[in-house]
Amino acid sequence: MSRFPGLQDAYLHHLDALLRQPQFRNAPRGHRSQEVLGAAFTLDDPLRRLVTHPARRTNLVFNFAEALWYLSGRDDLALLSHYAPSVTRYSADGTRLTGTAYGPRIFRHGPDALDQWAAVAETIREDPDTKRAVIQIFEPRELLVPDNPDVACTLALQFLLREGSLHAVAYMRANDAYRGMVSDVFSFTFLQEVMARQLHVPVGTYTHVAGSLHLYRPDVPGAARLMDEDACGESPTNRMPPLPEGDNRPHVAQVLDVEAALRTGALRLDADRIDALGLPAYWAHVVALFELHRRARAAEPATDLADVLPPLYRHLMYRRFPVLETAPSALEETDAAV
CATH class of the missing domain: 1.25.40 (Serine Threonine Protein Phosphatase 5, Tetratricopeptide repeat)
Incomplete structure (x- = not known):
């Protein structure tokens, strides 16, 4: 598995692979793309969760809005669409999101409204070596909804306390390498850090696994330009400040x-x-x-x-x-x- 200091190095590496050596070319639901299967990488420092390459023009406000939206447990469009109006096209009723709204599944999962976040934290406290601290996101019933515009891309998040640090693994059925991966890694490493601060332990590594890592054809020119441009004008650091200790x-x-x-x-x-x-x-x-x-x-x-x-x-x-x-x-x- 590839290891990188932070997200930007992983991002550029995988975009280059998708541009130069895609494993497959296909068009699920009519959307032409090129992909690799079973892509995985590890970030040594999850606080380096930003892409600061000048050609990318990262939307930091949206990144925070999405991560906080997850932590709020909400599924409404009002907050998220204000910072990214394009998300409205994934809503079946024009007011809420289903698959993309991970918050309700994290904090109120299933008919019993299970708080998976609290369950995971307690599981780790009771058995620091546990392999069971998993938050499930994807739900099988999503596949039964006719013409569902919003099926969860994320399968699960796993937290593992090892040698005193909290490591995380995100498992995705599919990940858009050019756009989605940037915001997904931001949000998942942010959740990892929030959990680590709550447990009063350091942040460990972050591992990202995607069944299909793909690049949509309309994004190929943008990805190619990004690879061709140098990083002149890049921020001197892409490491974010640490969260305060304790429950945030x-x-x-x-x-x-x-x-x-x-x-x-x-x-x-x-x-x-x-x-x-x-x-x-x-x-x-x-x-x-x-x-x-x-x-x-x-x-x-x-x-x-x-x-x-x-x-x-x-x-x-x-x-x-x-x-x-x-x-x-x-x-x-x-x-x-x-």
Whole structure:
């Protein structure tokens, strides 16, 4: 199995393999793709979960929105579609997602509404060497839904405490290498880190296994351009700051309350108001990202808030949302009005 320091190295390696030496070419449900079967890789440092290559323009706000959506246990479109409108095409009723919504399956699985997260944490506490700490995602009944637009791509997540560190393995029936893998690895390593902090243990390695790792034909030109471009202008580090120690889920709930107020126009924030929330610095930075997304949509000045972010976050936000750098400052607007 291939090992990489972080996601970007694994991402570029597997895109190159799919471009140069695909194992198969096919068109499931009419979508032309090229694929390899049984792809697997290990990341030595799961906090290096970001692709910072300048050609990719990673959407950090969506990455956090999706991971927090999972941790909230929600299945509604309101939050996720605000940051990625294209997800609406996977909804059968226009209001919620089924297969993509891993949160309800993690925290309220099946007719008994089993909290798999709590069960896994307790299983590890009772037997640190256990191999049974598995969260099941895919459900067989999904295949029986006619013309189902949203079948879960993830089969299961497994957590293994080994030599004092929490390792994780994600098993996927299929993974879109160009787009989906970037957000999936972000979310799954984030869940791994949340679980590790809750258990008060270090984060170990992350292993990603995909039955079908594929590249859709419309994404081939973009993948080829990414491979051809050098990484000039890349962020000096792609390692994220560590989460606070302990159970972070109360902070997640508070952040999502603030996010909803920002998304619906009920709230605007500056650095002082974010400080007043009383959140740990890590989560205050996440709130700042949501506020910057609001400002980007409104073409409002942002340098005052962007400057308080970790350099990695600021770099990715300016690349993804150039308007944040170009929106006039309050002083410039005053000067222009004179």
